[in-house]
Amino acid sequence: MKNLFGTDKWLVLSVSLPATNATLRMRLWRAMKALGCASLREGVYLLPAGRGLRQSLQMHVEEIKQGGGSAYLLNVSHPTSEEKTDFQAMFDRSEDYRALMERVAVFHTAIGTLDTQAGRRQLKTLWREFEALVAIDYFPRGGKAEADALLMDAEAAFLASLAPGEPRAQSGDIPVLERAAYQGRIWATRKHLWVDRMASAWLIRRFIDPAAALVWLERIEDKPEDALGFDFDGAEFTHVGLRVTFEVLLASFGLENDPALKKLAALVHCLDVGGLPVSESAGVEMVLGGARQRCADDDALLVEASRIFDDLYVMHGEWKHE
Numbered sequence: 666m667k668n669l670f671g672t673d674k675w676l677v678l679s680v681s682l683p684a685t686n687a688t689l690r691m692r693l694w695r696a697m698k699a700l701g702c703a704s705l706r707e708g709v710y711l712l713p714a715g716r717g718l719r720q721s722l723q724m725h726v727e728e729i730k731q732g733g734g735s736a737y738l739l740n741v742s743h744p745t746s747e748e749k750t751d752f753q754a755m756f757d758r759s760e761d762y763r764a765l766m767e768r769v770a771v772f773h774t775a776i777g778t779l780d781t782q783a784g785r786r787q788l789k790t791l792w793r794e795f796e797a798l799v800a801i802d803y804f805p806r807g808g809k810a811e812a813d814a815l816l817m818d819a820e821a822a823f824l825a826s827l828a829p830g831e832p833r834a835q836s837g838d839i840p841v842l843e844r845a846a847y848q849g850r851i852w853a854t855r856k857h858l859w860v861d862r863m864a865s866a867w868l869i870r871r872f873i874d875p876a877a878a879l880v881w882l883e884r885i886e887d888k889p890e891d892a893l894g895f896d897f898d899g900a901e902f903t904h905v906g907l908r909v910t911f912e913v914l915l916a917s918f919g920l921e922n923d924p925a926l927k928k929l930a931a932l933v934h935c936l937d938v939g940g941l942p943v944s945e946s947a948g949v950e951m952v953l954g955g956a957r958q959r960c961a962d963d964d965a966l967l968v969e970a971s972r973i974f975d976d977l978y979v980m981h982g983e984w985k986h987e
Contacts, residue, residue: 672749674714675741678722681708682734689732696725701801703755711752713803714740753804761798762808765791766815773819776826781954784823791816820939827859831937832897834904839916844873847918851892853880854900858963860953861937862896863970864911864929869895870971871978872926873918881963909937925982929974949977 678697682690700721702710712718722738729736744752772787779787795812802809825831852869854862858881869877882888885897894900896910905913911933915921935943936950952973960966 672713672753673743675744675752676712676714676719676722677705677739677741678702678710678712678726678736679708679739680710680729680734680736682729683732686732686734689729689734693725693729699797699801701756701803703752711755713752713756756802756804757806758798758802759806759808762812765794765798766808766812768794769812769815769819773815773822776819776823779823781827781950784826788820788823791819824938832900832903832910834906834908836906839905839908839913841919842917844918847874847893849876850874851878851880851889853882853888853892853894854896855885856881856883856963858966858970859937859957860933860950861909861911863953863967864933864974865895865902865914866967867971867974868911868914868920868926871975872920873914879964879967909934911937923982925978928981929977932977945977949973 697710702712705711726736726738769791772791795816799809866879880892888894895902897903902913902917903910912930915926915930920926932943932946932949934940935946953970956969957966960969
């Protein structure tokens with residue numbers, strides 16, 4: 666793996682802090698840890714030069730001086746080969762990645778016992794820790810790819826636990842279909858609707874087949890022969906590549922040029938499989954979750970969810986009731 670920094674220029678920060686200023690001492694310790702500094706001895710910190718690190722250290726020099734201490738930021742150029750090797754070894758993050766992966770494994774094991782909010786908080790914290798570690802992995806030696814893969818597996822398992830039976834993504838292209846050939850049809854999906862199925866059912870009724878008859882399946886095997894399936898393995902419309910079912914329906918019926926629907930697609934994708942954050946996702950998830958608990962069945966839930974998606978669509982575009 667290619668190093669992010671050269672090895673011929675280094676920065677050394679030497680500090681002396683007043684014994685009475687414990688707050689300044691703690692702030693400095695946290696700042697040096699966040700920057701990923703190596704400690705040569707007490708009060709002497711090492712960083713590779715580059716990517717704005719000198720400016721970051723200089724800011725702390727000024728803070729230390731204002732707090733009554735002394736600080737010197739020194740340049741070290743062209744160290745010997747032995748010194749280069751020793752310096753780089755101080756920035757080996759392998760143990761940090763290993764510790765993170767252990768925490769991810771604990772989270773993965775506990776998935777079945779976590780409620781939605783607690784699980785999302787823990788997952789978000791683990792991703793933040795990973796990103797912070799990557800940011801200070803100045804001389805990568807391994808561990809990043811493994812930790813990333815473990816986190817992605819844990820995230821996928823957690824999201825799957827929120828909606829058991831989630832389909833596995835298919836590969837291949839998504840052909841564009843004629844909406845006229847899909848009118849007055851029966852559309853079937855799994856019972857106990859959640860975000861992707863709610864949004865897809867809303868999309869079908871609002872934009873694809875207004876006269877659609879929707880069927881909620883206890884078992885996939887119960888799908889009527891003449892029904893179009895969506896959002897389950899083997900369905901006519903389901904996850905393809907990185908796209909969730911809602912996004913596949915948009916592509917299939919030429920709806921991707923609608924800006925409001927594209928914004929809704931990003932929201933549905935975020936809530937269904939994660940990925941890029943969407944600002945309103947937490948609030949929408951809470952409202953849909955409340956509707957899911959309150960409604961007696963999936964028919965009532967779709968009516969309630971459709972009002973929510975109507976409102977979201979209006980907020981993102983120009984759609985109006987006819």
